[in-house]
Amino acid sequence: MKNKILRYQAFVYFLTLTLWKQKVKHTAAVFISILIIFLLSAVLFVSSSLKQTLLHTVKQQGDFTVTRLKAGYATQTPSSWIEQIEQIEGVTALTTRVHGRYFYQPKGKSFLVVGIDFFDEQNSQLLEALIGKMALKSFLSQESMVVGQGVKNFLTAHFYEDTFSFKTPSGAFKEVHIAKQLDESTNLIANDMVIMPIALAREIFGFDENEVSDITFNVPNEAEWDTIITKLHLLFYDVRILDKREIQKGYENMFNYKGGVFLILYLVTLLTFMLILYQRYAMVYSSERKEIGTLRAVGWSIKEILLYKFYENVIIVVVSFTVGVLLAYGYVFLANAPFLKAIFLGNANLSYTVGFTPVLELGLLGSLFLLYAIPFLVAVLIPAWKIAVTPPKEAMQ
Amino acid sequence: MHAYGQNTTASQKPLLLVAKLTHFTSPAFSSAYYEPRKSLKTHVINPAYIEMLPINRMDFVYEK
Numbered sequence: 001m002k003n004k005i006l007r008y009q010a011f012v013y014f015l016t017l018t019l020w021k022q023k024v025k026h027t028a029a030v031f032i033s034i035l036i037i038f039l040l041s042a043v044l045f046v047s048s049s050l051k052q053t054l055l056h057t058v059k060q061q062g063d064f065t066v067t068r069l070k071a072g073y074a075t076q077t078p079s080s081w082i083e084q085i086e087q088i089e090g091v092t093a094l095t096t097r098v099h100g101r102y103f104y105q106p107k108g109k110s111f112l113v114v115g116i117d118f119f120d121e122q123n124s125q126l127l128e129a130l131i132g133k134m135a136l137k138s139f140l141s142q143e144s145m146v147v148g149q150g151v152k153n154f155l156t157a158h159f160y161e162d163t164f165s166f167k168t169p170s171g172a173f174k175e176v177h178i179a180k181q182l183d184e185s186t187n188l189i190a191n192d193m194v195i196m197p198i199a200l201a202r203e204i205f206g207f208d209e210n211e212v213s214d215i216t217f218n219v220p221n222e223a224e225w226d227t228i229i230t231k232l233h234l235l236f237y238d239v240r241i242l243d244k245r246e247i248q249k250g251y252e253n254m255f256n257y258k259g260g261v262f263l264i265l266y267l268v269t270l271l272t273f274m275l276i277l278y279q280r281y282a283m284v285y286s287s288e289r290k291e292i293g294t295l296r297a298v299g300w301s302i303k304e305i306l307l308y309k310f311y312e313n314v315i316i317v318v319v320s321f322t323v324g325v326l327l328a329y330g331y332v333f334l335a336n337a338p339f340l341k342a343i344f345l346g347n348a349n350l351s352y353t354v355g356f357t358p359v360l361e362l363g364l365l366g367s368l369f370l371l372y373a374i375p376f377l378v379a380v381l382i383p384a385w386k387i388a389v390t391p392p393k394e395a396m397q
Numbered sequence: 398m399h400a401y402g403q404n405t406t407a408s409q410k411p412l413l414l415v416a417k418l419t420h421f422t423s424p425a426f427s428s429a430y431y432e433p434r435k436s437l438k439t440h441v442i443n444p445a446y447i448e449m450l451p452i453n454r455m456d457f458v459y460e461k
Contacts, residue, residue, distance in 0.1 A: 056409065058416075061422045097419070114421060123418060126414055130415065188412060189421060190425060195419060349426075357408070
């Protein structure tokens, strides 16, 4: 027993000693590993954080959105449709919206203007919760709007401090008071958003009084959803019905796809890296070959050599994986992923700051570790075993 | 999926209120005017770049 412990201690001592002695040799492998792990984990962190937040917010959205289609395009929906939809059993919380993009020609930027019916009690309560009682009073007392942070920054930079003049399709200008700026935490969906009363939005976009962009409603019993869709199709022939399931699927696909592209790049890089590692050991005159030959010559068994190589590389793998993941975590959740977020969210319109909600998908990190550790160890252990089974004299030649 | 590190519900409350009020949950992509936000009314040809328009839509030519 004592002998075994002594032997084990000597083994660990030798392992740490050689690792330290050959630190320059391992630096390159560790550095490349950290870089690969960092890049992929950062992409996965961004995509899972965005996905989780959006899937969380989608629960707040109406179950169905109904729009009129004309020549394949969404067009103004008659508000008279509401009365017909109301007749369908199981439909609740019907509400209308007027929305569209307002293009600010001089700078080539655009905002998303959303007109809400604030005569609806629930909508005015929600706005009150969002901007506070005082701001709501000021909002309702004159023609006002609530703007997202990106819009506010843009307007301030162009000297629109308190009001902004929208150009209506008739050519007239409509001056609207800026009542309040939305909280920074809403930037993910409301950075380019302008919320205003529905009548004002109608005027800005040139809608008639009986026209809206779309109608949203809820159907609490999910089992009825497909029947509702059939009933709507029987009521209207020029209709586009969008249910929440489609939106959820859309969000999942959107970020899985972008993450997937990076995953493919990662696999290609990983494969190249493993080939380089394999080559390092398989070369005829490599120092690893001589090292293993020497160990065999002084009496080490094949099993001991494989164990030594295994532990040596497990340490390298664990250290580089941990450092890579920690760096990625800091980059995404503390530094808000500069550069990388532009790939996911674009940078052609208004500038924005988005804070990512920390999300750790442990299963994903686990698979990433296995996907990295197994090829790494295989790329080292197979050539090491090949050298170990050849006679030491031949190996050292 | 595991979220931690901050009080997610509290920090996301304004975001959820906006989603509930406007019924808009699509991310505010900082995309150009002629590139539609994922309003899910426009047919999307490429899920990776939802901003990309189907080629049979010509309005972006006139818009420019």
